[in-house]
Amino acid sequence: MTRAGNRIDAGLGLLDRQILDKDGKDSGNVDDLELFAREEGGAPYVMYILAGPGALARRLRGRAGAWLESAFERLHHSEDPHPARIPFGVVKDIKHSVELSISKRGLDVTTIEDWVRDHFISKIPGAYHDPGGTK
Amino acid sequence: MKKFLEITLGILTAIGGFVDIGDIVANAESGARFHMSLAWVVIVGVVGIIVYAEMSGRVAALSGRAVFDLVRERLGPRVALTNLLASYFINFLTLTAEIAGVSLALQLASSVNYLLWIPLVAFLVWFVIWRVKFETMERIFGILGLVLIVFVVVVWRLGDWHTLSATALHPSIPKGEGIPTYFFFAIALFGAAMTPYEVFFFSSGAVEEHWTRTDLMVNRANVYIGFALGGILSLALMASADLVLSPGGISVSHLSQVTLPAALTIGKLGVAVTIVGFFAATFGAALETALSAGYTVSQFFGWQWGTFVKRVEAPRFHAVVILSVIMAAMVGLTTIDPIKVTEYSIVLSAAALPLTYFPILVIANDPDYVGEKTNSKFLNVIAFSYLVLLVIVALATIPLMIATKGGS
Numbered sequence: 001m002t003r004a005g006n007r008i009d010a011g012l013g014l015l016d017r018q019i020l021d022k023d024g025k026d027s028g029n030v031d032d033l034e035l036f037a038r039e040e041g042g043a044p045y046v047m048y049i050l051a052g053p054g055a056l057a058r059r060l061r062g063r064a065g066a067w068l069e070s071a072f073e074r075l076h077h078s079e080d081p082h083p084a085r086i087p088f089g090v091v092k093d094i095k096h097s098v099e100l101s102i103s104k105r106g107l108d109v110t111t112i113e114d115w116v117r118d119h120f121i122s123k124i125p126g127a128y129h130d131p132g133g134t135k
Numbered sequence: 136m137k138k139f140l141e142i143t144l145g146i147l148t149a150i151g152g153f154v155d156i157g158d159i160v161a162n163a164e165s166g167a168r169f170h171m172s173l174a175w176v177v178i179v180g181v182v183g184i185i186v187y188a189e190m191s192g193r194v195a196a197l198s199g200r201a202v203f204d205l206v207r208e209r210l211g212p213r214v215a216l217t218n219l220l221a222s223y224f225i226n227f228l229t230l231t232a233e234i235a236g237v238s239l240a241l242q243l244a245s246s247v248n249y250l251l252w253i254p255l256v257a258f259l260v261w262f263v264i265w266r267v268k269f270e271t272m273e274r275i276f277g278i279l280g281l282v283l284i285v286f287v288v289v290v291w292r293l294g295d296w297h298t299l300s301a302t303a304l305h306p307s308i309p310k311g312e313g314i315p316t317y318f319f320f321a322i323a324l325f326g327a328a329m330t331p332y333e334v335f336f337f338s339s340g341a342v343e344e345h346w347t348r349t350d351l352m353v354n355r356a357n358v359y360i361g362f363a364l365g366g367i368l369s370l371a372l373m374a375s376a377d378l379v380l381s382p383g384g385i386s387v388s389h390l391s392q393v394t395l396p397a398a399l400t401i402g403k404l405g406v407a408v409t410i411v412g413f414f415a416a417t418f419g420a421a422l423e424t425a426l427s428a429g430y431t432v433s434q435f436f437g438w439q440w441g442t443f444v445k446r447v448e449a450p451r452f453h454a455v456v457i458l459s460v461i462m463a464a465m466v467g468l469t470t471i472d473p474i475k476v477t478e479y480s481i482v483l484s485a486a487a488l489p490l491t492y493f494p495i496l497v498i499a500n501d502p503d504y505v506g507e508k509t510n511s512k513f514l515n516v517i518a519f520s521y522l523v524l525l526v527i528v529a530l531a532t533i534p535l536m537i538a539t540k541g542g543s
Contacts, residue, residue, distance in 0.1 A: 117450035
């Protein structure tokens with residue numbers, strides 16, 4: 001990462017980094033960014049971090065991207081599937097990972113995770129067993 | 136004892152890499168066919184894996200990020216996906232072979248056909264991952280795998296150091312063997328030493344055990360002792376085959392033949408201990424590859440992973456592990472030859488190695504991840520030389536595999 005003062009190279013220092021929520025839980029990767037310019041030709045601001053297969057698919061392009069996008073749309077419940085958008089304001093710190101100030105439960109990054117848990121993993125005996133020693 | 140238990144992660148990682156089902160046979164076969172002429176390759180491989188595993192463990196201890204996180208972050212989604220598909224495929228082939236391998240070890244002990252053991256073994260592999268604490272798992276299978284030291288005892292008892300050192304120090308290709316076959320075996324041994332799932336498992340294991348800055352010495356001890364031990368076991372298998380199987384003109388193609396040196400020098404007890412060692416080593420490798428399948432996929436997508444959280448908190452990680460084990464058991468049941476499968480998968484993995492090791496080298500020099508604990512210049516020179524070697528090996532792999540028809 002190039003870091004002069006608080007400057008970060010978005011391509012190197014943000015994209016593809018791990019996102020951690022306030023409890024240190026893995027909450028996806030920075031799959032893409034949504035930029036916004038206040039005025040025509042002005043400096044762009046990062047408005048949202050996009051996370052999830054919907055955003056990743058667009059960056060993969062090609063056949064793998066198309067496959068991932070269609071798989072995501074099928075798995076997603078809502079009428080209009082879109083990648084999870086994390087407002088940049090909840091970013092607390094950027095080190096090797098992007099740390100958030102809120103829990104991932106409050107974001108829509110957990111849609112598919114919840115589905116796999118509710119329909120598969122939680123039905124196996126011992127799924128709620130606490131292995132002890134939380135991170 | 137407590138100090139010893141801290142290095143079981145390195146021991147299990149190394150045993151799963153160096154002496155899993157395919158390597159047990161490949162090491163013995165190379166000893167029987169080429170004597171100790173390939174011993175140098177094992178040494179080169181041990182140094183290489185030590186260099187890169189130390190870096191991956193250091194990054195994991197200081198940043199909490201495991202290897203496939205780094206792959207995605209440094210190579211971007213497209214190249215990382217290519218690496219993921221290749222690594223997953225190798226992992227899956229190896230997992231298939233290990234499940235069949237554990238079953239073969241059980242067949243040696245019980246005379247019940249290995250195919251009947253496959254479903255039970257697959258269930259046990261999943262059950263251990265689902266239910267047993269990571270540290271407990273690593274200690275049981277790391278320590279149990281150590282009984283393979285019986286091969287060191289065999290070589291010690293035979294004590295023919297003169298014969299062994301003759302070809303070890305002056306490698307030559309025996310009459311009747313071609314140069315391409317020699318290099319095919321060299322790549323297989325090198326690939327076994329540096330197989331990528333070792334760094335996936337080792338670095339993720341460091342995170343599972345919550346290593347921090349204070350564990351950097353533990354990391355070094357794990358790497359130096361664990362992988363050196365893996366190398367010694369690998370050389371002992373080779374040497375025992377050189378001394379016992381080679382004079383008898385026995386070519387190795389089955390697991391039972393590898394027990395012969397122990398049978399001839401130590402007797403029934405030797406065989407029993409050997410079979411326990413095979414069981415532990417192959418079961419350990421099955422755990423290592425099944426977990427690595429979950430680790431790599433989860434880390435690529437940024438999902439919560441690991442057995443240190445409640446199962447319901449890492450649902451997609453466990454789903455990948457379960458589906459991989461089920462599919463591997465199904466492929467194993469097709470009576471596919473597990474030993475051939477790993478031999479191919481090791482050689483294929485050689486082709487994917489640079490894509491895994493390059494990001495580790497870059498991140499081990501990135502202060503964002505490791506603070507002031509970046510690589511020394513000396514380490515960078517060695518690591519970079521290995522990267523060049525890995526690229527050469529990767530380029531040579533596929534042509535050699537075709538030219539030698541898989542070393543036959």
